[in-house]
Amino acid sequence: MSLNPHSSEFAHLVTAWLDETATAEEAAQLWQAVAESPECALEFAAAARFESLLAETVQERAGEKTALRQVVAGQFKTPPQAKDRAPAARRWQMPLRAAAAIALLSSLAWLLWPAAETPKMAEISSPKPGTVPTVSHSPAAPVRRLPLVSPVAADAADTGGKSLPQRLDSFFLAGVALDQVPLREALGILQGQLQELNFLNAEALQKLRVTVPADAAGRRITFHSGSIAFLKAVRAVAALGGCEVTVDEPTLALILQRGIFPQVAERRDLRNILAGRVNADGTAAASDPDRLAALMADASSLGIALDPTRPLAEQASLPMTRGQWAALQLLTDTREQLSQFPMPNFQLYLTEGDPSEADKVIEEDQAKKMQANFQSTGTAPVAVVTPVLSPLFALGSQAPTLPPITAQPLGEVTQVTVNWSLPPSSAPTAAEPTPEQPAATTVTGVLLAGQGMSTMVDSATASRLSGSSSVSFSAFTNLVLLPDTNAPRP
Amino acid sequence: MTSPDHFLPLFLAAQPDVRAFIGAMVRDPVTREAVFQEVAMILWKKFSLYDPARSFGAWARGVAAHKIMEDRRLRARLPESCTAETLEALSIGFAKDDAEAVWQDRERALNYCLELLPERTAGFINQRYHDQRPVEVIAQEADMTVDALYQTLSRVRRQLRECVQRRLGLPLN
Numbered sequence: 067m068s069l070n071p072h073s074s075e076f077a078h079l080v081t082a083w084l085d086e087t088a089t090a091e092e093a094a095q096l097w098q099a100v101a102e103s104p105e106c107a108l109e110f111a112a113a114a115r116f117e118s119l120l121a122e123t124v125q126e127r128a129g130e131k132t133a134l135r136q137v138v139a140g141q142f143k144t145p146p147q148a149k150d151r152a153p154a155a156r157r158w159q160m161p162l163r164a165a166a167a168i169a170l171l172s173s174l175a176w177l178l179w180p181a182a183e184t185p186k187m188a189e190i191s192s193p194k195p196g197t198v199p200t201v202s203h204s205p206a207a208p209v210r211r212l213p214l215v216s217p218v219a220a221d222a223a224d225t226g227g228k229s230l231p232q233r234l235d236s237f238f239l240a241g242v243a244l245d246q247v248p249l250r251e252a253l254g255i256l257q258g259q260l261q262e263l264n265f266l267n268a269e270a271l272q273k274l275r276v277t278v279p280a281d282a283a284g285r286r287i288t289f290h291s292g293s294i295a296f297l298k299a300v301r302a303v304a305a306l307g308g309c310e311v312t313v314d315e316p317t318l319a320l321i322l323q324r325g326i327f328p329q330v331a332e333r334r335d336l337r338n339i340l341a342g343r344v345n346a347d348g349t350a351a352a353s354d355p356d357r358l359a360a361l362m363a364d365a366s367s368l369g370i371a372l373d374p375t376r377p378l379a380e381q382a383s384l385p386m387t388r389g390q391w392a393a394l395q396l397l398t399d400t401r402e403q404l405s406q407f408p409m410p411n412f413q414l415y416l417t418e419g420d421p422s423e424a425d426k427v428i429e430e431d432q433a434k435k436m437q438a439n440f441q442s443t444g445t446a447p448v449a450v451v452t453p454v455l456s457p458l459f460a461l462g463s464q465a466p467t468l469p470p471i472t473a474q475p476l477g478e479v480t481q482v483t484v485n486w487s488l489p490p491s492s493a494p495t496a497a498e499p500t501p502e503q504p505a506a507t508t509v510t511g512v513l514l515a516g517q518g519m520s521t522m523v524d525s526a527t528a529s530r531l532s533g534s535s536s537v538s539f540s541a542f543t544n545l546v547l548l549p550d551t552n553a554p555r556p
Numbered sequence: 557m558t559s560p561d562h563f564l565p566l567f568l569a570a571q572p573d574v575r576a577f578i579g580a581m582v583r584d585p586v587t588r589e590a591v592f593q594e595v596a597m598i599l600w601k602k603f604s605l606y607d608p609a610r611s612f613g614a615w616a617r618g619v620a621a622h623k624i625m626e627d628r629r630l631r632a633r634l635p636e637s638c639t640a641e642t643l644e645a646l647s648i649g650f651a652k653d654d655a656e657a658v659w660q661d662r663e664r665a666l667n668y669c670l671e672l673l674p675e676r677t678a679g680f681i682n683q684r685y686h687d688q689r690p691v692e693v694i695a696q697e698a699d700m701t702v703d704a705l706y707q708t709l710s711r712v713r714r715q716l717r718e719c720v721q722r723r724l725g726l727p728l729n
Binding site: 077081083084085086087090093094096097098100101104107108109110111112113114115116117118119120121122123124125127128250251253254255257258260261262269272273275276 | 572573575576577579580583634635636637638639641642645646648649650652653654659662663666667670677681682685686691698699700701703704705706707708709710711713714716717720
């Protein structure tokens, strides 16, 4: 049976081959797929070409930067080779050197060209399409991402009094999408996400080890979630692989210990997951339709066979493995954890538009100065906003109309997003947005404690946010969010 | 009959693609470079046999495929399912991918995308692709497991590739 060229399984084979980590069986599978399927051949060709492009481009960039330093230092004498090569036949040296020189000169011109002011690419894992959207940067996509400002280098002692398990259980991944991934690889993916989101460069997180029993390493895992704490994700993945997790704090290790596998399906009542749980308003979770619907969605995502069109009360006894049950409990715990996630309050100011001040993270010191300045001039915030937990990062949610300001836990910090869109009447008629008129519809920034952010919004959005239609705003107004230290947290 | 003067422009234009094609089969960088140099020699020597009506890149890839298949040591490193027909299918895949966007456009887009990488990640990429350090060494120095670093590199490659696709206005998979 030929592989789907866009499946994670084929992607794994290609990656393993290009990384030279493929087993003999995986290598045979890959080339068999290439032989049988033109689509697989195309996908492998594209991956291999990109791999070569990446290697050559990185090498050329490093070579050019060295040459540029030499030019600046006045040591440039003869054009260096654009890349090191194995000894070539002499007849090639002149034309290849000429080509390298041409490439070098054109690349130097590129380096000296004014760099575009674009925010850095944030690295958030790309979950399965349709469940959690990919958040990535591109000038064509309606997202502007603010650079992380002044990341704090925390040492292992700076844990805010939390133990390692507590810390790992409050470190949020943006989402998890695993489809039939071997357990060892699945844990590697989660750990990779942890490292990527370790904004604070916490030593304990950098040094964290995850050990897997050898005979459990190849068990295939399928697991999807929205925002989830790292430790919960690891426990859920381990449970689905028939393992349990212990945290060894002194050695900074998560140790998986194997249990019985394969797991036998037993009949259980899903509603027992919600038994004894209470919502924030004091109502019983087991009788909350929203909680029941979420439970059914989570159960379906784990492969538990239920009929989504029938009430759960009519499907009291459903077969599921111990791992599925454990993973479902963890997903339910996650929903509760997110519902209790402390949201920072922000004071919202609207100021005269200044394009040069748009899309910035405001550092803590600057935020305090701005607040003091606003107070001294009698400028009141137009609103005090508590961001809503971004529904885009909830498993199974559709893309709704977003509230103006949303937030999401990311790693150990908070990602705040200002969501707004140009109303149809003010939509740019030109094919390309003009420099004065921002094209982005979301601006998102990872904020450390005490930081604020500013972005430019159109007058209609300013009017909406301020709740005032009588005040006239300039065509482009700065929206400034500053931490609100006054209002009590809800 | 093609003039030798025509060889260099054609070869320089196809050079990255030929390297990538060889790289798809030969992963060791030293061996890959040696094979490329040998293929380049063959292309020069046999240029008089090149049919200008045919794509130079396709012809060059065919020469590279033949070179690899007839070399016992290189052939031994490939699985049995990798036959001459398989390499022909791969060459067609290369041609289709090249038809979407030329190498130089992809290179420009990738340079842009590399600028967006956070410093730490860019460091991993540089160590892997420029310094050509083993992943095990990079992981040890970064206090990461080897698996975690492989996953990070895999994710970054995928993000960079998607960035390039978007930059060129090409569809994403």
